[in-house]
Amino acid sequence: MTYPLDLPAPVPLMLRRLLQHRRPLLLQGPMGPFFARLAAWLEQQGAKPYKVNFNGGDQWFYRRARTYAYRGRHEDLDAWLASFVVLHRIDALVLFGQHRPVHELARAVAARLSLPVFVFEEGYLRPDYITLEEGGVNGLSSVPKSAEALRFMPDEPPASRPQPVAASFARMAWYATCYSVAMWVARPVFAHHVYHRPLHPLTQALAWLRGGWRKLWHGWTQRDVWARLCAQERHKRYFVLPLQVHNDSQMQHYSPYPSVEAVIDEVMASFARHAPADEWLVIKHHPMDRAYRCYARHIAQRQRQWGLQDRVLYVHDVHLPTLLRHARGVVTVNSTVGLQALYHKVPVLTLGACFYAIDGLVHAGPLARFWREPGRVDEALYQRLRHYLLRTNQINGSFYGRLPGLPQGPVAVPDTEEATQWPSVISQPVPLEAAEGGGAPGWRALPMQVVASPQIGATVAEAPARASARASARQ
Template sequence: MPAHAFARSRLDELSHHQNLLLLQGPNGPFFKQVADRMRELGANVAKVNFNGGDSFFYRDSSSIRFDESIERWPAFLRLLIEERKIRAILLFGQCRPMHRVALSVAREMGVSVVVFEEGYVRPWWITMETGGVNHASQLASAVPAALPIYPQVQRPRQFRWAFTRMGWYSFLYFAAGLFGRRLYPHYEHHKPFRMAEMFRWLRSAYRKHLYRSMERDIIAPLLDTYGPDFFLVPLQISTDSQITHASGWKDNGAFIAATIRSFAAHACDSDLLVFKHHPLERGHSDYAAAIHATARQCGVAGRVLYIHDGHVPSLLKRSKGVVTINSTVGLQALYHGVPVCVTGSAFYARPGIVEDVGMDDFWQEHVEPNRKYFTRFYRYMMHTTQINASFYVTSSLRTPRREIGRGVLMRFAGAGAALLLFGSGEAPSFVERSVAWLTYALHGL
């Protein structure tokens, strides 16, 4: 079976639950597409919207607006499950407050919860697991030597412009959340709905091109076969639930400082330490000052580098090892046979794959993963939790003809409807209305 057909069949299996409830999905129209497909297969679908961004991307008669305080959410959800005879809940982002409540209520009422997440193997995959993902995944208790043997993973179907659309959909989501906040007065997003957040996404696009030219001379030696030895440290998003819920680190800053101090005290004098900024944080944060200050204090200023770009697989292949909190870059490293030091809780840190070695010892005692165990674990993970699709490229779930049918005029019509919806209550300013028209009119282009 071709990879794209297998992906479609995996998603189609959700219709067997018959009565589905969708909560928050990834930024963009993905959950709306899933709902449409489930209805084609005969399932009943309802969707709860919690903010203007949810409402903008899921405008449907089946949507239910929850505009009360989170204290009211458990009772609201229990009643909804009973009335609609819900058998499965679909959500993205298991650690969001309303989703943590949903997981608890679902366990209490015997309802399945299907959790979506960005692909463990990126960029051509998405994750779909029952019960939880990442540190809550069933993979976190897997014993590689005891797993069934699966065949080689087929070459995935690739999707153009996925990263660009993800940034654009995120911009639109925050714009809609900002202008629709009067309709959802009690909602608090994990990244506040403020005008500044929208412009951070624009700044991210600018910085991407800026750093690409600025860092070319820094990255080139790292990719050179005869270049210096180095350890790679992939940073995660500062608000990542993997840091706040699955590690002992307070934030990225604490992790960075501890890593530099450990490196300075225990690594070989000829080794370099390379911090790689997360691509989705370009417009939100910059750790240059903190990294350079700590490196100077520890006497390793010339041996610590900080980059924002660079082809990660190529950097991994050249590195001596990877130090991470629990980033899925660690999984990529293991795929390339690179030793990994995990300082948080990661589903892939299984016996025989990731050595139980502390950071101080890792610089000198890193051990390559057991290839046999990793291959068995990797193939099991790919066949049971990964789907070859994209949250952000609509053709991954729909035929291109249908996608083309969503024309520019429809987008402008949707823009007017959305602006009327989000402009209710106290009238937005002229600037707000102008930005709203621009963002909504360009939705999906």
């Protein structure tokens, strides 16, 4: 799909694309009130957003009109969601976390029904942005994957700098606590929900306490590390390996490594064999994984194995931009830290599938060569990529702070043939008023005879029989 990139855009193109759909269905969002705020903004723009809640945490943060609770089994969600989409004339899905179990299934339903899927994600450009893409993010991103494509597009720098978003770690922790408690309390109501990770409130509280203690401990024990890294003799004399969260979907779906430990092992072994003897390797822990993982023992074992006791540093809460400015290069699986490194003109090598792994922008490899010949960053190409991201999929805002990228006034949506790029196979015989009823407890409350299209008629019309068959099999 191609987009008109030369239109003047008060908001990014993907957000204007979302506004072309008047009856979007919101599924799970980030922990907190972001989806409720988004729905309020969509209503101001004339849309009628719907929402499906899957657990008590969803319910706690989203209690607006046109909200439905799905309490059925995960294996029945396919038929339920297909019928819901048809009955309520849904014309787009909106979600956060494309690989969550409910969203994997929802994206498959959307593909069958030719519905666009809009996916939110943390910002590709940090810290003042969040990401919205159509079709998928990260490994499923629609960002051009070639230097030629980027150079062919108009290069339009942003008209102004982003406004501060006042994101707060304490606010995010509070949202996570409220979400996990509400999810736990409402377990009897949502007994069959399949969440993408454990979220017991007690274990989460203990984890956050452990994370707080580790932050204080590392701040004290590593108080002299910063002076060593910023010393003049160390400038451009070390490489950085930024670790990713252990259960990051980027690591699980777009990485050749089974674990973070496997990444550490390969990078340290290669560094020991091929890096100049006077270079250092700085391994930076991810701040969001502080409460759940510590790799100090594992790294110490590999230091002894490879004779790297004096050449590898394992650091925690250091100022990332400053760390990058002094680095000679960055090795990452597919973290957006790579984009930050490119911004600071630091060469990058990616080890996994990554949307910004563009020939001519990142090092082509192999890793053994990168240690000795990291090369230089093509600044003009990076700026083209950055400008493309800003005008297409980066929204000035935070899931846990301010949202200046959602303007209060009406947003002009381009009236072009692009609006028909998604030819939905759903027929629309249901009167608008008929779709404005109350919550639907399960698929049985949804009529199945509203579908006229032969492409999905069988899918939805046979849903009661297929769900009844599953129920019989469970008895």
